[in-house]
Amino acid sequence: MTFLSKTLSRVKPSPTIAISTQAAELRAAGRDIIGLSAGEPDFDTPAHIRAAGIRAIEAGHTRYTAVDGIPELKEAICAKFARDNGLSYTPRQVSVGTGGKQVLYNALMATLNPGDEVIIPAPYWVSYPDMVALAGGTPVIVEATLETGFKLTAEALEAAITPRTKWLLFNSPSNPTGAGYGHSELRALTDVLLRHPHVHVMTDDMYEHIAYSGFHFCTPAQVEPGLYDRTLTVNGVSKAYAMTGWRIGYAAGPEALIGAMRKIQSQSTSNPCSISQYAALEALSGPQDVIAEGVAIFQRRRDLVVDALNAIPGITCPRPEGAFYVYPSIHGLIGRKTPQGRVIDSDEAFASALLEDTGVAVVFGAAFGLSPHFRISYAAADDALRQACTRIAAFCASLS
Known part of the structure; x- marks a missing residue:
């Protein structure tokens, strides 16, 4: 048509x-x-989280909220990053969206110009290349095969970086493989990124808490503090708390980037569901067992x-x-x-x-x-x- x-x-x-x-x-x-x-x-969804959603309805929390998240939830997200990842953020550095997918898409829309490249290790979550293309960028696919445990190597990352590279879009543990990068494996990648200051890191940590015996999760800005100012750390409540339908994702990163993402969200969806935000607040702040x-x-x-x-x-x-x-x-x-x-x-x-x-x-x-x-x-x-x-x-x- x-x-x-x-x-x-x-x-x-x-x-x-x-x-x-x-x-x-x-x-x-x-x-x-x-x-x-x-x-x-x-x-x-765990009973105490469902109850928090019900309480939010009964308390009248059914109106518009701040565009990218209520203050209480942003504070809880900051506390989560400090507790679980040793990362210090302020609420001004936090964005809450309608699922992790919107947060990723907002960040790509806010930063990509025609010709900008985004390195995506394959296997990848099916939406990554298409979101990059929708935002006007060019996906650069780098295969991570069975022989490397489906993990991007430092050598492959180095070879993929060009003057046009804007982001490395990174997911651990991975959808679709379940592969998780340990500290030394991440260190090898962050050492490459330190040599290329024009490359930013978008890390999708949605499966952070679904990690098995013998594997200890870590995230790039935690492994290499020198990347803190050019890393967007994305997460959400969907997988760990069985809240896929509640549609709450979040990210923390440079304040200027978060502000740009807020502007895009203000002209697209506006705020995430108010009730879901209060349920997510309980998920992050309540019992973690x-x-x-x-x-x-x-x-x-x-x-x-x-x-x-x-x-x-x-x-x-x-x-x-x-x-x-x-x-x-x-x-x-x-x-x-x-x-x-x-x-x-x-x-x-x-x-x-x-x-x-x-x-x-x-x-x-x-x-x-x-x-x-x-x-x-x-x-x-x-x-x-x-x-x-x-x-x-x-x-x-x-x-x-």
């Missing part, structure tokens, strides 16, 4: 949403579907899925350090055929045939920028995960 913006040609719909929609349609048609494509905890309870469940599920997938010939599945995803390789299955004669010539073909033949919905690796892989979200009941792995094993065994 000629009246639509040319900008739309630079972006594509979210593959994860598309697959979840397809799975829902098949389920509605009567198929037995096990959906492992959605990236959200299957737990209810709910996090450990959830992590213990996720770690059990991780081990269940990793062990089951690694028992399947043709699949190699690393054991993630965090998040609630696995990103197995199907290199050993490429070129085989289904009993119906369909050739598995890509991870997209694998995921499509798997859904059609077995009812298991996963996301193909090309959506995340690295093939041949697929992503499973193990934020699902243990029985569903066991059944899904059994179906995947039977499907793979049927290939010739």
